Amino acid sequence: MGRISHWIDGKPWDGVPARHGEVYDPATGEVTGQVDFAGPTEVDLAVDSAARAFPGWRDTSLAARSRVLFAFRELLNTHRDELAAIVTAEHGKVLDDAAGEVGRALENAEFACGIPALLKGGFSENASTRVDVYSLRQPLGVVGVISPFNFPAMVPLWFVPIAIACGNTVVLKPSEKDPSASNFVAELWARAGLPDGVLNVLHGDKVAVDGLLTHPTVRGISFVGSTPVARYVYETATSHGKRVQALGGAKNHMVVLPDADLDLAADAAVSAGFGSAGERCMAVSVVVAVDPVGDELVEKVRARIADLHVGDGRRPGCQMGPLVTGAHRDKVASYVETGVAEGASLVVDGRGHPIDGEPGGFWLGPTLFDHVKPEMTVYTDEIFGPVLSVVRASSYAAAVDLVNANPYGNGTAIFTNDGGAARRFQNEIEVGMVGVNVPIPVPVAYYSFGGWKASLFGDSHAYGPDGLHFYTRTKVVTSRWLDPSHGGVNLGFPRND
Ligand code: NAD
Numbered sequence: 001m002g003r004i005s006h007w008i009d010g011k012p013w014d015g016v017p018a019r020h021g022e023v024y025d026p027a028t029g030e031v032t033g034q035v036d037f038a039g040p041t042e043v044d045l046a047v048d049s050a051a052r053a054f055p056g057w058r059d060t061s062l063a064a065r066s067r068v069l070f071a072f073r074e075l076l077n078t079h080r081d082e083l084a085a086i087v088t089a090e091h092g093k094v095l096d097d098a099a100g101e102v103g104r105a106l107e108n109a110e111f112a113c114g115i116p117a118l119l120k121g122g123f124s125e126n127a128s129t130r131v132d133v134y135s136l137r138q139p140l141g142v143v144g145v146i147s148p149f150n151f152p153a154m155v156p157l158w159f160v161p162i163a164i165a166c167g168n169t170v171v172l173k174p175s176e177k178d179p180s181a182s183n184f185v186a187e188l189w190a191r192a193g194l195p196d197g198v199l200n201v202l203h204g205d206k207v208a209v210d211g212l213l214t215h216p217t218v219r220g221i222s223f224v225g226s227t228p229v230a231r232y233v234y235e236t237a238t239s240h241g242k243r244v245q246a247l248g249g250a251k252n253h254m255v256v257l258p259d260a261d262l263d264l265a266a267d268a269a270v271s272a273g274f275g276s277a278g279e280r281c282m283a284v285s286v287v288v289a290v291d292p293v294g295d296e297l298v299e300k301v302r303a304r305i306a307d308l309h310v311g312d313g314r315r316p317g318c319q320m321g322p323l324v325t326g327a328h329r330d331k332v333a334s335y336v337e338t339g340v341a342e343g344a345s346l347v348v349d350g351r352g353h354p355i356d357g358e359p360g361g362f363w364l365g366p367t368l369f370d371h372v373k374p375e376m377t378v379y380t381d382e383i384f385g386p387v388l389s390v391v392r393a394s395s396y397a398a399a400v401d402l403v404n405a406n407p408y409g410n411g412t413a414i415f416t417n418d419g420g421a422a423r424r425f426q427n428e429i430e431v432g433m434v435g436v437n438v439p440i441p442v443p444v445a446y447y448s449f450g451g452w453k454a455s456l457f458g459d460s461h462a463y464g465p466d467g468l469h470f471y472t473r474t475k476v477v478t479s480r481w482l483d484p485s486h487g488g489v490n491l492g493f494p495r496n497d
Contacts, residue, residue, distance in 0.1 A: 004035040007186040009049040010196030026092030026322040027312040029360030038204035043211030046200040050142040050169035053197030058167045062116040071192035073109040090178035092321040094313035105157035107445035112161035137472035139167035140219040144212035148225040149175035162467040213237040234457035246457040249382040250410030254284040257416040265415040266300035272439035273388035282411045311356025322362040329362040332385030339378040344369040410451030
């Protein structure tokens, strides 16, 4: 059983932790590692390391910074299979899905490689007579990144490459449930030539997070996790004077209009509902079937679920792995009973699904509820597991009203062959990321990722142009160099002429 410790100042921390947590292989249920939990002393060590590294890194030329980013990108690409295997071993998602996550992480590293072009400011010659005006984008300083368990490789890399490319130094606090991916990636950064202290990895729980949120040296916080914690992080860190982007939970609806291709829609509902065992913030958790397609669509989804191969993500052919912990599995399984008690129709009970894995794993097969009503707990709660609800809607308008009334607004999708309906949907829907016949519309790296309403606190989305904006402060310089026309006292407000 391995010890997983902090990465501070370019090397593993060799102190003695006051507390630690256990890391599981979710496919066997066995404890595979012990992760150190940071206390205030370790938080200070990591932040101090980042603060010491900042002046040098800030002044490192764009050319030199981008060379490190290119080298990191190459190493990440070379080691993508190893990283995917680490993700599967601690998260449980199947290897192919983990490889997909690493691929999307790679995209963000590639975007950051273009930092010399991305950081170009504006320049206005002769904005006033013989006066030039131009803008600079400068880093914030030490920033904290706090990430969830469900994308242990991708979510940290939504933030770290662009934060570093902009000249910041970083303390990353990954999820304590699957911490090893972050250490592996930190080593790749070191091999790419990133100076010590520019990236530190601090492991732990709320104590470590609170240490970052309140630390006077930390200037910005990027958080991804559940909505209650995102709200807490936003309120706490902003009240300590920090810039914050806090991405929260989700309840993503997939609207199926009567003219949709129902086979395509059923494929998409099953893929997006049960991929990664439903533990994705962009998972489809509600299918909104607009009359009269409900019965036919539910039958097509049911038939596809029966064929799903659930088991250890390392075994060939497995499509869906276990849940991340035993406690989470039990919580998700309890919703099956709750849904039945509240009157939803249980079409498929995942508790009986065959499993291709060790009995001790944290298993729960795919579950399908039909005739779910908006007041039921299975609808109102973010379950974050393989439980898909179908809500029947009488019309397009009723479907849009349902989605817009939901407190979350992360992702949504519409399935239709009617371009006019799709265009109207993208205009009317109060959700940050929209798919048209695409069930998991995670934006490519040169756009930005983020939801609306209770799915995001703050005004910057993650990565892409918003990431660049979040990790820099703009400075505008108004400049006049002495020439023979200069001189004379003038107490009036500067005129623009
Ligand atoms: P979580 O909120 O439990 O934990 C997220 C991070 O916060 C972890 O690093 C954890 O250690 C820390 N944390 C947990 N409780 C805390 C507390 N009370 N105070 C301070 N820090 C705390 O989330 P999770 O279970 O790891 O991840 C799943 C959640 O993340 C889901 O709600 C999912 O929708 C959401 N998520 C959202 C997005 C998005 O982009 N909007 C992406 C991925 C995951």
